[in-house]
Amino acid sequence: MTPAIELIGIDKRFGSVHANKDVSLAIATGSIHGIIGENGAGKSTLMSILFGFYQADAGEIRVKGKPVKIRSSSDAIALGIGMVHQHFMLVEPFTVLENVVLGAEGGRLIGPALVKARAELVRLAKDYELEVDPDAIVGELPVGLQQRVEILKALFRGAETLILDEPTGVLTPDEADHLFRILRTLTDQGKTVILITHKLREIIAITDHVSVMRRGEVVATRKTMETDVMELAELMVGRRVLMHVEKGPATPGETVLEVKNLTWKDRKGIARVDNVSFSVRKGEIVGIAGVSGNGQSELLDVIAGITRPASGQVIFEGKDIGILGDPRHMRAEGLAHVPEDRQHRGLIGSFDAAESAILGWHHLDSLGKGYRLDRDKVIARAKSEMEEFDVRPPDPLLKSSKFSGGNQQKLIIAREIKSDPDLLIVGQPTRGVDIGAIEYIHKRIIQLRDEGKAVLLVSVELDEIRSMSDRILVMFAGRVMGERGPDATERELGLLMAGVAQDAA
């Protein structure tokens, strides 16, 4: 059978960046083909070429065996290629129906197209488990449904091949499972799916074939049945990956942070952090596990001084600092904070890296006297941090938003670790970060611990918690459900995360 799509010798440069090097790929009709690689490996560029956003400098695209030229998205759509973008291409104030019809109206008036689309949506909903209310305003739908609208858009345009770019990044596990069921149904009915992701588990769970990209090249294509997570990870990074973090036993010292009967209430008066007590000692990593939204974020905010507790104490090196509610004061006391949401709280996208690298420490005398900021010093500081923490590209003048997620996170971790804190609190250190950077970030955090500093780690990734922590606390509905050692089984922690108490906190 002829492949649905063939890419032959695709080459693309952006200035000095060689984004795609002689890439060749064949996508079998009716299969789910995964393309995996670290951020910046060239996956998105390749798909953008296939969808007509960019033109390849060299190479050939064949659709169903025929060589084609794809100069624009409309060419791609006409050839039966549909794309579901990572950031949805939806008009939020429009209804589902209007979004589906946009660009495929078929006449000067949209009335007939809306009628046709409504009937088509009913059919697609039945065939593929793609139910959406056609009259709902897209901006008011949850992301899972918005994604469904994107898929419907592509199918309405007669897509035979569907490209999904990092589709699960915004989805809950349940929504992701539903998406995978939809994709399977699509391929069962003869459609072809290209799935771009950097999540190895998804590749293993859903794809038929997988191609691994690294630095612009396809380094391997495998049948998914014949490979495993370890091999793929190794191919992605180009060397053996330690899936388990190597660290020696902890040698805890005196208590640095003590949280006593801490309660925090939201505006409606509901306790989101409910009577939580624990302590963190020098030279240990305490991990807080839990399903997202069970009070971890609020707990972090209180400890970092961003919000004030309703009651209870945060005792840091013998002083109750909880009542202060002042992050700058906290930092001055020797507490560093890597926030969960790096885009909104960790850095400022439109600032250059050097500026983002001093946020929260900008008042230090080492960066200029009085009201003056010494730009040379700021840049020099950023430069050395970027080199030490392997931030790529190591350009202090590049806008923060231009770095990949992993490199942004390295920039923030560098800033906080270099402040020489007694306690580092870290929220979701590796969310949206690629494997190479994850490994590095873990190594630095453990190094900090081995230097005798205290670390409080909050993560929804159970693997991360288990491999990093010396003690594990599990939060559920604002309360600490229990404490376990690093040898706790996944099942044991899972039960606690689900709120099944085996012992009182």
Next chain:
Amino acid sequence: MNLYIELLASTIRMSVPLILACIAGLWSERSGIVDIGLEGKMLIAAFVAASASAVFGSAWIGLFCAVLASVAFALVHGYASINQRGNQVVSGVAINMLAAGLAVVLGNEWFKEGGRTPALPPEGRFLPFEFPMLYDIPVVGTFAKIFLTHSILAYFAFAIVPLSAWALARTRFGLRLRAVGENPQAVDTAGISVAALRYRAVIIAGVLCGVAGAFISTSLSSSFVRDMTAGSGFMALAALIFANWRAYPALGACLLFGFLQAIGNFAQGASVDGFQIPVQFINMLPYVLTVVLLAGFIGKSVPPRASGIPYVKDR
């Protein structure tokens, strides 16, 4: 009774340029191009209409030239905003300054009357229709005196509102135009040209401002005098915000502002308990009301999401 009829008829007259400019702004801004330059486009159109009409002796030729001039200015704004991705507010302000200066300089050079254009003869103007046979009939006559004493351009303005509302809601062009003002990337990925859509919107705005300008100098008045648009373009923008970027509410807002202007004209020289109200105070009222209404009396006003943001094809 006669005073009220006059006041309402005047309201309709005064709101015509506001409606045209407001709908011009509606088209432009729904496509994502902020148009501060409505005022400038109207002003240059008013000047060109009066000049061309004076030279050629035809109101229609005046109108035609006014529309051309206004569209030319609109295209400058379009080029700056769409191709060059410039700041749309700056470009609009530049259009306003250019129009104000150019009209006076050219007017002085051509007609040597200190920036004025020569007074137009009747055939050089859009005169109101008259139906004297209706005016004596009870009730019908009252309506006729309010609604049937306007020039063709006024009826055009009132026809443009439902036409625009319909086109935006029901046509392919309208759907795409609204989409490009909200999320141009969605339009681009659907295989539709963002620039072409925005240019079309900007040209429509130019045409409507051209008609508005011609109405001011050849229908409301019989010559061009400097700064004769007197901020109507900005009031139209205020009305647009007030109306939350929708056509029918925009009509209502423009009628309200037109009513205030009419009251301003009528109340000049009025006195309360023997105290003469200063003319300036009366003239100020529509503007004060605009500020008050915009500051407090309208709910959240949500502009098209992409308005003012140049589209860069970047991911």
